[in-house]
Amino acid sequence: MVSQTHRLVAVSYLNTKPLLYGLLRNPISDHLQMDLAIPSECARRLVAGEADIALVPVAVLPELPHYEIISDYCIGTDGAVATVCIYGDVPLEEMTHLYLDHHSRTSVMLARLLLAEYWRHDITFLEARDGYINHINGPIGGLVIGDRSIGLEKRFAHVYDLGSAWKAHTGLPFVFAAWVTTRTLSSKFVADFNAALREGLDHLPQLQYLLPSPSPDFSLEHYFTHHIDYDLDDGKRRALDRFLSFVEAEMAVKG
Numbered sequence: 001m002v003s004q005t006h007r008l009v010a011v012s013y014l015n016t017k018p019l020l021y022g023l024l025r026n027p028i029s030d031h032l033q034m035d036l037a038i039p040s041e042c043a044r045r046l047v048a049g050e051a052d053i054a055l056v057p058v059a060v061l062p063e064l065p066h067y068e069i070i071s072d073y074c075i076g077t078d079g080a081v082a083t084v085c086i087y088g089d090v091p092l093e094e095m096t097h098l099y100l101d102h103h104s105r106t107s108v109m110l111a112r113l114l115l116a117e118y119w120r121h122d123i124t125f126l127e128a129r130d131g132y133i134n135h136i137n138g139p140i141g142g143l144v145i146g147d148r149s150i151g152l153e154k155r156f157a158h159v160y161d162l163g164s165a166w167k168a169h170t171g172l173p174f175v176f177a178a179w180v181t182t183r184t185l186s187s188k189f190v191a192d193f194n195a196a197l198r199e200g201l202d203h204l205p206q207l208q209y210l211l212p213s214p215s216p217d218f219s220l221e222h223y224f225t226h227h228i229d230y231d232l233d234d235g236k237r238r239a240l241d242r243f244l245s246f247v248e249a250e251m252a253v254k255g
């Protein structure tokens with residue numbers, strides 16, 4: 001049987017593994033050509049047409065002329081997310097500069113939004129590149145996302161969780177990344193895809209046996225169940241609308 005294969009790219013961090021596990025143990029994987037990348041690269045590939053389906057940072061959605069969110073599952077949070085934080089030696093109000101993680105598209109915009117609307121703190125943004133975490137010191141803070149952030153709370157005196165700050169600011173949960181296509185997929189494929197992701201999430205306890213623990217005092221199960229919130233529910237969709245209005249306004253200013 002000849003059938004169509006879709007090019008899929010997903011985030012390479014630990015929090016995506018339950019979703020990938022679901023896809024891989026389901027026959028739908030025969031129709032997927034899978035690859036993993038950091039979030040900013042997932043976004044680039046979808047925008048460039050190098051992927052048909054991607055787990056993309058939602059901040060990139062306004063750049064896509066046509067897209068569809070194809071799943072009820074996402075990388076989200078309802079309060080503290082643990083792996084999207086601003087770190088520094090000094091409190092935020094004393095920070096003069098902030099490195100913005102180059103892996104990220106969403107959290108970079110979320111940090112800008114929260115600094116403008118919630119913390120109301122003027123700061124100079126610095127472009128990050130590999131190794132930038134070693135340059136976070138004194139009045140220079142840094143936004144760090146994903147697996148690289150695990151354990152950093154031991155290194156820096158001040159930590160600001162962006163999931164918590166967004167919740168305090170808006171009362172809403174948040175969605176960092178969603179499953180998006182720029183193609184037209186059959187409703188059968190979309191239903192199967194969604195069911196496969198659900199299957200993965202139903203196996204969170206088993207995943208503890210497969211995945212490496214990023215550090216001895218970091219519980220993956222706690223992270224997957226108390227910090228990452230995988231359901232793209234109504235609250236997260238409302239949060240997405242609000243967040244994208246900010247992103248679109250920023251894009252309009254920059255032209």
Ligand SMILES: C=C(O[C@@H]1C=C(C(=O)O)C=C[C@H]1O)C(=O)O
Pocket residue numbers: 011013015039040056057058075081083084103104105106107108145146147176177
């Ligand atoms: C919660 C997280 O969300 C990530 C943050 C993203 C971003 O800032 O662009 C994109 C994908 C998510 O994987 C994380 O990985 O720590």
